[in-house]
Amino acid sequence: MGEIKKIPTVDIMNMVEIVNNAYPAFPFNTEEEKKKIHEKLMKNQEENDFVNFYGYYEDGEMRGSMRLHDYTMNMLSNEVKVGGIGLVAVDLLHKKKKIAKRMLEFYLDHYKKRGTNLVMLYPFRPDFYKKMGFGFGTKMEQYKLLPKEFPNRGSKDHIVYVTNEDKQRLHTCYEQFVRQHHGMLYKTPFELDSIFNKPENKIIAFKKDGKIEGYVIFTFKRANESNFGINDIHVHEFVYLHSEALGELLTFFHSQADQINRIVINTQDEHFHFLFDDARNGTDVMIPPVYHETNIAGVGIMYRVIDVEGIFLDLQNHTFGKETCTVKFTIEDTFFPSNNQETVVHFANGKPTVHRDHDEFDVELKMDISYFSSLLMGSMTFDKLVTYGLADISDQRYTSTINQLFLTNKKPICMSLF
Template sequence: MSIQLIPEKDLPDFMTIVANAYPRMNLSTPEERERTLNHLLRLQNEEPTSHMYGVYRDGILRGGMILYDFTMTVFSIPTLVGGVGLVAVDLLHKREKICKDMISFFLDYYKKKGSFLTSLYPFRPDFYKEMGFGFGTKLHQYRLHPDQLPARTREHIHFLSAKDTSALVDCYNRYAMRTHGMMKLTSKRKVERLMDDPLTRIVGYKAGDTIQGYLIFTFKEAETENFVINDIRVREFICETREAFWELLTFLHSQKDQIRYCIINTHDECFHHLLDDPRY
């Protein structure tokens, strides 16, 4: 067995392994497979902080993963943190410790690079806890009626488009560099993919040409027979200033005529203090 960088010729095989490991990614159509293959090619050829490694047995790819060189703010200091994602094993070779071998390789890889921290999204927390990982910061989910949120002015709120990509990345990174535990965005590609997604909306607080806060959200059909009633799912909520924070909340409040719930995921331990009654 060997673990090595996946050459371009093996990327279609890796994509097939990923499609079987993660059925919800819906890589069943030729269009989706081509889109995903192009994404993997861009990662391999254009992203110096991403590295695709595969497990080979008898020269055949049996599993793979992507390693990420993250920069995390640790007590105000930018620090190298290893990340791993898209860990996938051939369905015919599960329970053969391939995943464990990949994670061990991942940990050793970043230890040799001088990193003392690694990060991942666990498919099984107990498996990774046995390997020495711990849990991160709690994520709180609020399901709020829009009129529970404060209402003030929203004169600086605008829809953001592709031309705002650099300003949005700058906003995120300024916030990340002041926030313990946040990762820096090292590439615009993540934001570009969101901008290209027809189901994703992004609004931001603009002060001149500078973005000082933004919301990334999608609409979700409410479980009612009324087709005009929806929920808003907030994917990301970043604010550098108090003014941006209040105006973005006001934007959510103003959707109360057709939005049933605003579903907000946040690490903020104090978010409930915004509400007159957090029980509802």
Template sequence: MHEVRQIREEEYRDNVILHEQAYTANPASSEEEIEKLVKQEKEFLAQAEGVVPYGVFKDDKLIGSMKLFDFEMNVFGSFLPTGGLSSVGVDLLHKKERVAKTLVDFYLDYFDQRGYALAALYAFRPDFYYQMGFGYGLKKDVYTIAPHAFPNFKHKADLDFLTKEDDQALVDCYNAFAEQQHGLMKKSLFQYKRAFEKFNIKVVGVKKKGKLTGYAIFSFKERQDTNNFLSSNIIVHEFVYTDKDALQQLSTFFHSQKDQVHRISFPTQDETIHHFFTDARDGSDELINFVYHQTNRAGLGLMYRVINVKRFFDQLSKHNFNNANYTITFQVTDTMYPKNAGDVTVRFTNGKPAVIQGAKADTTIKIDVSDLSSLVLGVVDFEKLHLYDKVTVSNEAHVNTINEIFYTRHKPISMTDF
């Protein structure tokens, strides 16, 4: 029988060894390295807020583990509690024994029992977690552009390097940005600890009247394509601005690096950022048929899951779904977490949702919880799910009406790694 419980401090070493064997890309090679990792684990769990390690035990032996995170995520302007999952690992001797399923089952029930409606994770395989009911989030683009592609607004007088003394101002700036952006999760001081401890990581910010209005966290990286120690690349790790002026000053800063920087790697979920750059091409000079110039790499990352459909709409009772006056019965399929499956009837009145079980629906929609999760967060349009045969609709004539209910101009972005 499997037992799931919180991992005790004296079991951290067992957990580190389990993960070193489960994630074999860069394993520890000595006892000294293991002890260093155990120390880092203790420090992380002592300082991190809302992070708890849980394990699966068989005959008192740790055979699988995970970390659970308490987040607050901006969902259409309201911060909703969101349960995060990471570091899922299974002992090599106990693979294919449904240990990972035991962990995920516990994770979903853990946050459901605490009144959460949403869960999120970074999937080691998106298709695997899609089958477990997690919906795809917004893709992330990485542009590799020349510094001169950042527009020069000829103004960066308020720009300065930030130090450890600025850490709270940095957190406040990010959280102010998070209040403006659907999908962002609140952050704490601990999440910026590394930025001020590593000398190779630089933090520059825009300070106006004692207040931080924007910042960029970045590092330099040696070029591998040429033997030129006078030239390097820049990797941008985080780029935040709360107003237009901060964006312009940060842009001018990166533009000014063109004398010694070859390319800047810039991650973003802004689907229109190519309109901002003066040249969005990645330098490869590749063409995509017919004449489309290659600009960026893209990938799937954060995935979302509604773990309690009724509660989700209750928690968003003040959100306006585009002034809709319409009633939908969702016939939700959830094979991973059956207690979340079944019929949920939502009446939208002047856009405000209310769960009214038994009410007469204008349309009944059969949908898997994975696609429902992406739909209700605004990641994907309903008409696309219908086109891709991901939903069954009782009233085909109302597809466009339903699409308008869930349409949002701002898709959920993420800047939280876990």
């Protein structure tokens, strides 16, 4: 049996090799590229308390590695500590030894001990992490739009370039956006600096009265490798605090029609297509009977509650609708047994209180931890879980009540990559 420990500085290059073999598409195959990523990871480890690298060791040799991230999320208008994980990799010679499973167990236990009750990740394979209790978040939709299809709202008088001098203004804007949107993560100083440290990034903003109230981070990419004159804009971050800022940013995109082929935007806004008269993506695919392809979509970000009682304590100031009832949650969590428990919560006009007495309740809900996590985050509704046979309820008369408890005005969104 191996051990998992924080990776010492001398072993960071070993981590680079393991990650490089696990993810061949990552751009660090040459010695020079490996040196650069090594320096970046070293800097990350040494200067950021909120990012930590851990390795799985056997016989003194690193067999696997992962990166843990400490974040704060706006969860239903409450600031909640969450844990992220990335760069999960196992040495090619030591796969199928359950090393990844042990690292994930360590990850959950690590945050449980810190009093963090929710974790999240981007899955390299959704089914792998679904079996470990992670539930799906909001889908990501990718649009490839002609610039002329962006509405021209008549003005872009407040659109300016953003420079390093505007870093704090941009950060203030982003944090206001976080407070407006459930699921968003606050940026770490490292993430903020990274925006300005990438020379390929172009940043424009809506700036009024000295304040940034919306911005776009994008890069140019050739649409045709044989023709340098045909380029796309790839949008990496699109933030706006109100419709005036949105309108001028849309007008900016509209004005690029003479030079830009298409504008590629990834968004979790399910209503995004309403902005355009023609949101088709150029494939000319027709979905029967007569539906025009506008975008492609995929599952990505996944959430996991690691302490059911703890997460309700985190959300004790949140109002779950206006319902009053006492609910027994019987959650199945076979991967993380300490969370395989019964929890009774009394909702008084939506305000939750955890009860120690498990014998008195109005209705009992039974479901897997993955579905409970999606339900709590608002990416899935309770009535659909029941309809799909993914949740059981002891008294069908309470189905609507439970559905109202967990309905959210907005599905969770996440712009952070980790």
